[in-house]
Amino acid sequence: MPLGVLMCVAFVAIAPVSYRVLFPDGLDLSNGAVRLVLYALIGAGVILSLGVGVPRTLNMRATFLTERTSLAVIVAMFLVGGWGLGRDIGFEQRVQRLQAEAERAHLLALRSTVDPHFLFNTLNAIAEWCRLDGAVAERAVLELSAMLRAVLSGVKETHWPLAKELDLARMVFDLHLLRDKDLFALEWAVPDPVPNVQVPPMCVLTLVENAMKHGPGAGHRGLVSLTVRTEGSPPTLTVRLENPGRFAGSRPGSHGLPSLERQLALAYRGRARFSIHGAGEGDARTVAELELPGDAE
Amino acid sequence: MKVLIADDEQLARARLTRLLQVIDGVEVVGEAKDGEEVLATVRRGGVDVVLLDVQMPKLSGTEAMALWPADGPMVIFCTAHAEHAVKAFDTGAVDYLLKPVRASAPSTPAARTPRRVRE
Numbered sequence: 477m478p479l480g481v482l483m484c485v486a487f488v489a490i491a492p493v494s495y496r497v498l499f500p501d502g503l504d505l506s507n508g509a510v511r512l513v514l515y516a517l518i519g520a521g522v523i524l525s526l527g528v529g530v531p532r533t534l535n536m537r538a539t540f541l542t543e544r545t546s547l548a549v550i551v552a553m554f555l556v557g558g559w560g561l562g563r564d565i566g567f568e569q570r571v572q573r574l575q576a577e578a579e580r581a582h583l584l585a586l587r588s589t590v591d592p593h594f595l596f597n598t599l600n601a602i603a604e605w606c607r608l609d610g611a612v613a614e615r616a617v618l619e620l621s622a623m624l625r626a627v628l629s630g631v632k633e634t635h636w637p638l639a640k641e642l643d644l645a646r647m648v649f650d651l652h653l654l655r656d657k658d659l660f661a662l663e664w665a666v667p668d669p670v671p672n673v674q675v676p677p678m679c680v681l682t683l684v685e686n687a688m689k690h691g692p693g694a695g696h697r698g699l700v701s702l703t704v705r706t707e708g709s710p711p712t713l714t715v716r717l718e719n720p721g722r723f724a725g726s727r728p729g730s731h732g733l734p735s736l737e738r739q740l741a742l743a744y745r746g747r748a749r750f751s752i753h754g755a756g757e758g759d760a761r762t763v764a765e766l767e768l769p770g771d772a773e
Numbered sequence: 774m775k776v777l778i779a780d781d782e783q784l785a786r787a788r789l790t791r792l793l794q795v796i797d798g799v800e801v802v803g804e805a806k807d808g809e810e811v812l813a814t815v816r817r818g819g820v821d822v823v824l825l826d827v828q829m830p831k832l833s834g835t836e837a838m839a840l841w842p843a844d845g846p847m848v849i850f851c852t853a854h855a856e857h858a859v860k861a862f863d864t865g866a867v868d869y870l871l872k873p874v875r876a877s878a879p880s881t882p883a884a885r886t887p888r889r890v891r892e
Contacts, residue, residue: 596853
C-alpha cells in the first residue's frame with residue numbers, strides 16, 4: 477500500500493514535469509529522439525527506483541506492484557500519463573496566453589479610434605476654417621492626419637516608446653487649442669529628451685481624452701498640466717495629468733478608464749498603478765496619475 | 774422662422790449661422806454656449822427652432838430637453854454623437870444633424886420645419 481501511494485505521488489509530481497521540461501511548447505523536434513530516450517529513462521529510473529530499489533533497501537517482501545510485468549506496465553503508464561498531463565498543462569497555459577492576447581487586442585481595438593466627439597467636432601471646425609482661414613484649415617488637417625496615423629500605428633503594437641505616446645497627447649491638446657485657444661492653458665512638464673521607456677499605446681491618450689471631456693469640455697476653464705518624470709533604478713515612470721473640474725467618480729457605462737486599467741493589468745501584471753482623485757482647493761481639480769515600471773511585457 | 778443655435782464651440786456656432794443665413798425665411802436670433810443658457814433663452818420665448826448640441830457644459834442637450842417647456846420651440850439636434858439619435862427622437866426632436874455639418878444639411882429640416890411651426 478505505501479509503495480502504491482509513493483508511486484502515485486511520484487507519478488503525478490514527476491511525470492508531467494519531466495515531459496514539460498523535455499518537450500516545451502514550440503520545441504524544434506530535430507532532437508526529438510534524444511529527448512524521447514531521456515524521457516523513457518527518467519520514467520524507467522523513477523519506477524525502478526520505487527519498485528525495485530526501495531523494497532530492497534527496506535527489505536520489503538515481493539508484491540504485485542514489484543513484479544516485472546507490473547513494473548513494465550507502470551513505466552508505460554508513467555510515460556503515457558506524463559505525456560497526457562504535461563500536454564494538458566501546456567494547453568491550459570496556451571489558452572491563458574491566447575486569452576490575454578485576445579483581450580489585449582480587444583482593448584486596443586476599443587482604443588483604435590479617437591474619441592468620435594473630438595474627431596467629428598474637429599472635422600466640423602476644419603470645414604469652417606476652409607471658408608475662414610485656409611492656413612489654419614491646412615494645419616488642422618495635417619495635425620489630425622498625423623494623429624490618426626499615430627493611432628493606427630499604435631494599434632499594431634503591444635507597447636511603444638513614451639515619446640510617441642506623448643506626441644499623440646500633444647497633438648490632441650494642440651487640436652483642442654486650435655479650435656478654441658482660450659479653452660485651457662497647457663503646462664507641459666516633460667523632460668527633454670523624453671525618457672526611453674516603453675508604454676502601452678494610448679495609455680496617456682486615454683487620460684488626456686478623459687481630462688478634456690470632463691474638464692475644459694464640460695466648461696471648466698483653467699490650467700491643464702501634464703507632468704512626466706522617471707525615478708529610481710530600474711526606473712519608475714510617473715505620468716500626472718491635472719485638469720480643472722471636480723472628480724465625480726467613475727461614471728456608469730464609461731469604458732475609457734476601466735479599459736485603461738485592464739490594459740495596464742495585462743501589460744504589467746499588477747506592477748503598474750493608476751489613480752484618479754480630486755485635488756486643489758475644495759477638490760475643484762482632478763488628478764490622474766500613472767506609475768509604470770520602466771519595462772512593459 | 775427664428776432659430777437659436779446652441780453649441781459650446783464658437784466655430785461650430787459660426788458655421789451653423791453661416792449655413793442658415795443663406796436659407797430664405799430663416800433668421801438666427803441668438804446663440805447659447807451651454808444647456809442652462811439654452812433653457813433661459815427658450816423660456817423667454819421668440820424662438821421657433823433650436824439647433825441643439827448634445828455635449829455642452831452645465832446641462833447637456835438631452836438634459837435640457839428633459840426640462841423643455843411644454844410650449845417650447847422645436848428641436849433639431851446637431852451633434853458629433855451618432856449614438857444619441859434614438860434618445861433624441863424619443864425626447865421629441867424633429868431632426869438630427871451630424872457634424873461635420875454639410876452645407877445642404879440645415880436646408881432639409883429648415884424646409885420641413887416651417888410647416889410644423891405653422892401647424
